[in-house]
Structures are given as C-alpha cells and as structure tokens.
Amino acid sequence: xxxxxxxxxxxxxxxxxxxxxxxxxxxxxxxxxxxxxxxxxxxxxxxxxxxxxxxxxxxxxxxxxxxxxxxxxxxxxxxxxxxxxxxxxxxxxxxxxxxxxxxxxxxxxxxxxxxxxxxxxxxxxxxxxxxxxxxxxxxxxxxxxxxxxxxxxxxxxxxxxxxxxxxxxxxxxxxxxxxxxxxxxxxxxxxxxxxxxxxxxxxxxxxxxxxxxxxxxxxxxxxxxxxxxxxxxxxxxxxxxxxxxxxxxxxxxxxxxxxxxxxxxxxxxxxxxxxxxxxxxxxxxxxxxxxxxxxxxxxxxxxxxxxxxxxxxxxxxxxxxxx
Amino acid sequence: xxxxxxxxxxxxxxxxxxxxxxxxxxxxxxxxxxxxxxxxxxxxxxxxxxxxxxxxxxxxxxxxxxxxxxxxxxxxxxxxxxxxxxxxxxxxxxxxxxxxxxxxxxxxxxxxxxxxxxxxxxxxxxxxxxxxxxxxxxxxxxxxxxxxxxxxxxxxxxxxxxxxxxxxxxxxxxxxxxxxxxxxxxxxxxxxxxxxxxxxxxxxxxxxxxxxxxxxxxxxxxxxxxxxxxxxxxxxxxxxxxxxxxxxxxxxxxxxxxxxxxxxxxxxxxxxxxxxxxxxxxxxxxxxxxxxxxxxxxxxxxxxxxxxxxxxxxxxxxxxxxx
Numbered sequence: 001x002x003x004x005x006x007x008x009x010x011x012x013x014x015x016x017x018x019x020x021x022x023x024x025x026x027x028x029x030x031x032x033x034x035x036x037x038x039x040x041x042x043x044x045x046x047x048x049x050x051x052x053x054x055x056x057x058x059x060x061x062x063x064x065x066x067x068x069x070x071x072x073x074x075x076x077x078x079x080x081x082x083x084x085x086x087x088x089x090x091x092x093x094x095x096x097x098x099x100x101x102x103x104x105x106x107x108x109x110x111x112x113x114x115x116x117x118x119x120x121x122x123x124x125x126x127x128x129x130x131x132x133x134x135x136x137x138x139x140x141x142x143x144x145x146x147x148x149x150x151x152x153x154x155x156x157x158x159x160x161x162x163x164x165x166x167x168x169x170x171x172x173x174x175x176x177x178x179x180x181x182x183x184x185x186x187x188x189x190x191x192x193x194x195x196x197x198x199x200x201x202x203x204x205x206x207x208x209x210x211x212x213x214x215x216x217x218x219x220x221x222x223x224x225x226x227x228x229x230x231x232x233x234x235x236x237x238x239x240x241x242x243x244x245x246x247x248x249x250x251x252x253x254x255x256x257x258x259x260x261x262x263x264x265x266x267x268x269x270x271x272x273x274x275x276x277x278x279x280x281x282x283x284x285x286x287x288x289x290x291x292x293x294x295x296x297x298x299x300x301x302x303x304x305x306x307x308x309x310x311x312x313x314x315x316x317x318x319x320x321x322x323x
Numbered sequence: 324x325x326x327x328x329x330x331x332x333x334x335x336x337x338x339x340x341x342x343x344x345x346x347x348x349x350x351x352x353x354x355x356x357x358x359x360x361x362x363x364x365x366x367x368x369x370x371x372x373x374x375x376x377x378x379x380x381x382x383x384x385x386x387x388x389x390x391x392x393x394x395x396x397x398x399x400x401x402x403x404x405x406x407x408x409x410x411x412x413x414x415x416x417x418x419x420x421x422x423x424x425x426x427x428x429x430x431x432x433x434x435x436x437x438x439x440x441x442x443x444x445x446x447x448x449x450x451x452x453x454x455x456x457x458x459x460x461x462x463x464x465x466x467x468x469x470x471x472x473x474x475x476x477x478x479x480x481x482x483x484x485x486x487x488x489x490x491x492x493x494x495x496x497x498x499x500x501x502x503x504x505x506x507x508x509x510x511x512x513x514x515x516x517x518x519x520x521x522x523x524x525x526x527x528x529x530x531x532x533x534x535x536x537x538x539x540x541x542x543x544x545x546x547x548x549x550x551x552x553x554x555x556x557x558x559x560x561x562x563x564x565x566x567x568x569x570x571x572x573x574x575x576x577x578x579x580x581x582x583x584x585x586x587x588x589x590x591x592x593x594x595x596x597x598x599x600x601x602x603x604x605x606x607x608x609x610x611x612x613x614x615x616x617x618x619x620x621x622x623x624x625x626x627x628x629x630x631x632x633x634x635x636x637x638x639x640x641x642x643x644x645x646x
Binding site for chain 2: 134151152153156157158159161162163164169170172173176180181183185186187188189190191231232233237238257261
C-alpha cells in the first residue's frame with residue numbers, strides 16, 4: 001500500500017511517500033500566487049493508492065476567498081489521484097465532497113495533523129513546539145487530547161501562536177531597543193533585516209531559504225550588510241565583530257520570546273515534556289533547555305522535522321485505513 | 324529679494340517661496356527612485372534670486388552612493404538656478420563646489436535646518452520634537468547650541484532618533500502583545516498595518532498620505548480591514564468597536580514610546596520646553612502634555628509645520644544674506 005501525504009502551502013508543496021515503514025520526502029518550491037497551475041504538473045510525477053491532504057495555500061492571495069481556494073486545490077489534487085482524503089482541524093479525514101462543504105474546517109489544518117501525529121506516536125502529555133520560517137505553534141497535548149484553539153486569532157489570544165519564526169521575522173519585531181556598543185540603541189522599523197540574517201550568521205539554520213529583504217545576497221556579507229542597516233549604519237561604519245554581537249543580542253531576544261511564551265503554556269497546563277519540530281529546532285533546543293525535550297529531528301530525521309504535516313497526515317491516514 | 328527653500332526628499336520635494344515676510348509652500352510628490360529626471364522639470368516652474376537647499380533624496384536607492392546622489396541633485400538644481408547654497412549638518416551654507424567635496428556633510432541635513440531655525444527664531448532652550456511620517460527627531464537645544472549627534476546611527480544610540488512616525492511605522496513595531504477582547508494577545512509580525520491606519524481611524528492625521536501596506540483603500544474600511552489582520556482576523560470575525568479599541572491600544576503604545584524617549588532627553592539636559600513640529604504634532608501634543616509646549620502649527624501654520632526644513636533653510640539663508 002502506497003500512501004502519499006500532501007502539504008500544499010502558499011510557497012512550498014511537501015510530499016511524503018509512505019510505503020510500509022519506508023518513507024521519502026520531497027519539497028517543491030511552488031509559489032501558488034504566481035504558478036498555481038504548475039501544481040497538477042508536479043503531482044503527475046507521483047502515483048499512490050491513497051492520498052492524504054492538508055493545505056494552507058488557500059490563504060494565498062491568488063484566491064479571493066478560502067472557499068475558492070479549498071475548492072480549487074481539491075479539484076487539482078483529485079484530477080490526478082483517486083482516493084483523496086482531506087484532514088480537518090477536528091482531526092478527522094473527509095472525502096473531497098465533504099471537505100468542499102466544510103471548507104473552513106479543512107483550511108489551515110496542517111498544525112492539527114502534526115499535533116495528532118505527535119499525540120499518537122510520540123507523546124500524549126506534552127507541549128508541541130513547532131518553529132517554522134514565520135511562526136511558532138505552541139500546542140498543549142494533555143492526556144491524549146490536543147487542547148489547541150482552532151483559529152489563528154484564538155491561538156494568538158491564548159499563547160498558542162507566536163508570530164516569530166526562524167527566517168522571515170523582521171528583527172525590529174524582536175526588539176525596539178537593542179544593546180549596541182554597550183548602549184541601549186533604538187532600532188529602525190524598516191524592513192531591513194530578518195531572523196534568517198542572524199540565524200544564518202550564527203549557524204542556527206543551515207540555509208537562507210527565503211527571499212532577502214533587500215534582494216541582496218544570501219551569503220555572510222549580504223547578512224552583515226542588512227544587519228548594519230537595522231541601526232542605520234553600514235559595513236564601513238560598523239566592524240564585523242560588532243555586527244556579530246548585534247546578531248547575538250537579537251538572537252537572545254528571539255530565544256526569550258519563545259521561552260516566555262512556552263512558560264505560560266507550561267504554567268497553565270502543567271506539562272513538563274516538550275516535543276520540538278521544524279526548521280527552528282536548534283533554536284528551540286536552546287530556548288527550552290529547562291524542559292525534557294523530545295526532538296523530531298533526533299527521533300526521526302531532519303527531513304521529517306522539516307515536512308512534519310505531510311509526513312503526519314500520511315501516517316495518520318495509514319492508521320485510519322488499518323483500523 | 325526672492326528666496327526659495329528646497330527640501331528634496333526621496334518621495335516628496337517641498338518648496339518654500341519667501342519674499343519679504345510673505346511665504347508660500349508647495350509640495351510635489353516626486354518619488355526619486357522612479358522619476359528623478361522630473362525634478363528639473365518641476366523646478367523650472369520657479370524663479371528665485373537665491374536658492375537654499377537641503378536633501379535626503381541622495382539616500383534613495385536610485386543612487387549607488389551618497390556621493391553620486393549629492394552630486395546629481397546639486398547638478399540638477401544648479402542647471403535651473405543661479406546662487407544655490409547648500410546647508411550642511413554643521414549649520415553652515417556651502418557653495419555647490421564645496422558641497423560636492425563635502426558630500427557627507429550635506430547629506431540628510433534637513434533636521435539640522437529645522438533645529439537651527441528653532442534655535443534662532445523660536446527657542447534657544449528646548450527639546451525640538453519633530454514627528455514625520457516615518458521617524459521622530461528629538462533634538463536638545465541648550466543655551467543656543469544644537470546638541471544633536473550628527474549621524475543617524477549616533478542619534479539612534481543617544482535617544483535623539485526614534486524610528487516611529489505618524490504614518491509608515493508597522494503596528495507590530497509598537498507592540499508585540501496588545502490588549503484585545505481583554506486579553507494580552509500576540510501580534511502578527513507581517514507588514515499588515517501601519518500607524519497611518521490607526522491615526523486615520525482615530526482622527527490624529529487628516530490624510531492617509533502614504534501607500535497602504537496591502538495596496539487597498541485609504542478609507543475607513545480599508546484601515547479596519549488592515550487592522551483586523553494584525554491579530555489574524557478579518558472584519559467579519561471582529562466587530563467595528565473592537566477594532567477601534569484595538570486602534571486605541573496601539574495608539575497608547577505610540578504615545579508611550581515618544582513620551583519615554585523625550586523623558587530621557589529631558590532628564591539628561593534639564594530642558595523643560597518642547598517645540599513640536601511635523602505631521603504628527605497632534606500626537607506629540609498628547610504624548611508631551613507634561614511639558615511647556617510651543618507648537619509650530621500654532622505659531623506659524625500647518626503648512627510650515629509640514630514643510631519645516633524647506634521653510635527653515637529659506638529663512639536661514641535670508642538671515643545669512645542680510646548679516
């Protein structure tokens with residue numbers, strides 16, 4: 001039995017091919033706002049007995065409404081595959097017809113796929129912390145129940161969604177004032193530099209896998225140039241070691257924000273184990289070292305950690321089919 | 324004797340025509356990065372005996388370096404006018420030849436023109452606070468001396484430049500968490516909404532005179548839509564009165580940031596009078612009500628407050644010529 005797990009996002013489509021205990025994970029850069037019709041072409045390279053689907057691409061601004069997006073994505077996937085099942089925010093699989101009717105429930109259910117997987121296969125009493133490029137999900141799982149709010153608004157209101165990620169967060173969101181040359185210095189609020197710049201410089205992420213704010217280089221020099229602008233300087237006015245210190249100061253703020261947010265969930269739910277997932281696992285490891293950590297990267301491998309919803313939804317469909 | 328004061332910025336060129344005690348102020352929307360060659364065309368509509376010039380357009384990314392920008396702008400202005408004098412960050416006028424040699428000293432000297440004017444004509448013991456669209460200058464003037472640092476980097480390090488303005492500041496720079504429906508709620512760090520949105524909704528600025536983050540409307544509804552996104556909502560999920568409360572919460576943060584920053588300068592220099600200037604004068608009035616305020620809008624008029632450097636540099640050149 002060959003199952004494919006599909007996670008169709010606004011910029012990337014992730015595909016897990018699951019056969020027995022073996023798995024293979026592919027990532028396709030497929031920015032939906034400019035090339036949504038390429039999706040069918042990409043999918044045609046795959047075959048499967050069953051397909052499990054989660055999506056966030058319906059939120060992309062190539063679709064006027066979530067309804068239109070959900071319908072179009074389901075139509076594209078079912079034009080290539082039979083036996084497609086769509087995972088919803090309640091943790092259930094729906095047929096394409098049901099899913100189109102309940103489009104709000106299948107929209108942005110990717111984090112729920114991860115949470116359900118963790119609950120069933122990793123830990124049923126934990127805080128799931130998933131740091132992606134842009135945001136960090138903080139999801140309490142207690143006594144085998146995923147206790148997360150369902151909408152992003154409710155998750156922002158309840159410390160379950162922190163709008164901070166390993167790559168795309170503007171540095172000025174981390175701190176309005178930062179220590180520079182020993183002085184608390186005001187930060188420029190322009191879109192000059194992002195967490196990718198500091199995390200790449202400090203070796204916390206391997207690849208600068210997003211666009212640069214200035215369209216400049218993704219190498220060390222490009223990062224230093226952008227970082228210098230955050231205090232209205234340039235690389236002639238500011239020495240390299242000063243820029244590294246500045247990067248470390250911003251990194252401290254990033255780590256503190258995650259730590260504080262997880263602490264609130266810890267205090268509310270009394271959960272002592274943390275399961276870390278995503279592009280930012282190295283950052284989470286440092287932020288959350290006071291907890292008992294289970295790392296998906298270590299338990300499985302990095303490819304799983306980076307493509308968790310597609311892997312999870314394939315595994316969950318298999319479980320459903322076998323039961 | 325007819326004097327023209329020119330303030331050539333990246334997006335707007337402001338022109339004060341001064342004849343005796345009479346003045347007239349024009350503003351031209353002239354985004355240099357796409358239409359710098361139109362500058363000469365615009366200037367040709369004016370005539371003058373003397374021209375006083377300040378600029379920031381050399382920082383625009385249509386110029387590779389400040390040197391290139393300063394030279395090009397001076398060449399354009401001198402191709403239209405004789406008797407051009409360029410104001411520098413030390414408070415002196417330079418000839419075009421001198422200015423090109425000392426390009427770093429004439430770059431971004433607009434705030435110094437305002438400060439010198441205030442010192443000579445309004446108050447020689449005060450904190451000058453100028454809130455524009457993007458930033459707020461906080462400049463101590465003590466015993467007739469402008470005690471400001473010269474570079475933006477030094478000004479950020481010394482509480483003299485706060486990167487917060489009446490229009491263009493992303494709301495997520497004002498607060499990472501904000502009260503919403505009675506709960507401290509995480510804020511999205513995307514470029515969803517700016518201070519123009521809240522200041523327009525709350526009547527703190529008359530015009531939404533900058534681009535909208537989403538390319539959407541500059542009307543009340545456009546502002547409400549953008550504001551709702553800051554907590555990952557939309558105008559169907561969130562009531563209008565809730566959005567107004569949210570706008571007020573962000574506004575409070577804006578006011579607090581200005582107040583705290585001015586307080587540091589007040590404590591360092593013991594200056595009790597504040598002179599307010601710029602697009603954000605209404606906001607400054609609320610933020611700084613504990614001080615003795617002199618408002619340029621009230622002492623002169625709104626057009627002067629909005630185009631202070633061009634007005635100042637014209638007045639200062641007149642003073643120099645007469646002395």
